[in-house]
Amino acid sequence: EVQLVESGGTLVEPGGSLRLxxxxxxxxxxxxxxxxxxxxxxxxxxxxxxxxxxxxSIHYTDSVKGRFTISRDxxxxxxxxxxxxxxxxxTAVYYCVKDPGVSSGKNGVFDYWGQxxxxxxxx
Amino acid sequence: DVQLTQSPSSLSASxxxxxxxxxxxxxxxxxxxxxxxxxxxxxxxxxxFDASDLETGVPSRxxxxxxxxxxxLTISALQPEDFATYYCQQYDHVPYTFGxxxxxxxx
Numbered sequence: 574e575v576q577l578v579e580s581g582g583t584l585v586e587p588g589g590s591l592r593l594x595x596x597x598x599x600x601x602x603x604x605x606x607x608x609x610x611x612x613x614x615x616x617x618x619x620x621x622x623x624x625x626x627x628x629x630s631i632h633y634t635d636s637v638k639g640r641f642t643i644s645r646d647x648x649x650x651x652x653x654x655x656x657x658x659x660x661x662x663x664t665a666v667y668y669c670v671k672d673p674g675v676s677s678g679k680n681g682v683f684d685y686w687g688q689x690x691x692x693x694x695x696x
Numbered sequence: 697d698v699q700l701t702q703s704p705s706s707l708s709a710s711x712x713x714x715x716x717x718x719x720x721x722x723x724x725x726x727x728x729x730x731x732x733x734x735x736x737x738x739x740x741x742x743x744x745f746d747a748s749d750l751e752t753g754v755p756s757r758x759x760x761x762x763x764x765x766x767x768x769l770t771i772s773a774l775q776p777e778d779f780a781t782y783y784c785q786q787y788d789h790v791p792y793t794f795g796x797x798x799x800x801x802x803x
Contacts, residue, residue: 617783617794617795617796617797618732618734618740618783618785618794618797619794620785620791620792620793620794623790623792632790632791633791634791635791668739668740679728679787679788680787681728681785681786681787681790681792682730682742682745682746682787683730683732683740683742683785684742684745684751686739686740686741687739688739689739
C-alpha cells in the first residue's frame with residue numbers, strides 16, 4: 574500500500590524558515606517523480622514544486638522561486654521542501670504527492686497524496 | 697501560465713442525477729488534463745487522467761471527455777458519496793495548474 578506521510582508543519586513567523594518532510598513507503602520511491610501541492614484554508618489547489626525520480630529536473634511555481642527548495646533522498650525514501658522567507662500567503666496545507674509517470678512520458682499526474690501538513694505563517 | 701476555468705462553480709443535484717462539469721483551458725493542452733475529487737478534510741483523489749482514462753478503482757459512473765481547450769467530467773448517476781468538490785488540472789505546461797473547483801452539493 575502506498576503511503577505518504579508529511580511532517581514539519583507548524584506556526585512560523587513571517588520571514589521565518591521551515592523544512593517539510595515526506596516519508597514514502599509501499600512503492601519503488603526512486604522510480605517516481607514527487608511533488609508538493611498546497612491548499613490555503615478554504616481555497617483551491619496550487620502546485621508548488623516537483624522533482625524527478627533522480628532529482629535531475631526540478632520545477633517551482635513562480636511565487637516560491639528563490640524561497641523554496643525541493644530535494645529528495647532516495648536512500649531514505651524521503652522528499653523535502655525547504656521553505657525560507659515565509660509569507661502570510663504561504664499559509665496552507667502542504668501535500669506530498671506522487672506522480673505515476675504515465676505512458677506519455679510527461680510528469681504532472683498526481684495519483685497518491687499524503688494527508689497534508691499545515692503551515693501557518695503569522696506573527 | 698495555462699488558466700483553467702471550471703463551470704459551474706457550484707452545483708446542486710439529487711441522488712441519481714446525471715451531472716456534467718466543464719473545464720476550459722486558456723490554450724491548447726491536447727489531452728493533458730486530469731480530474732480530482734476532494735471531500736472535506738481529505739486529500740484529493742485522482743479520478744480521470746489524460747482527459748478520459750479512468751483511474752484504477754474509480755467507479756465507471758465517472759467519465760471524462762474533451763481535447764484541446766474544452767473538457768468535461770460527467771457523473772452518470774449521482775451517489776451519496778459523490779457530493780464533493782471537483783478540480784480539473786493540466787499538465788501540458790509547467791506550472792501545472794488547477795481549475796478553481798466545482799462544489800457539488802445535495803439538492
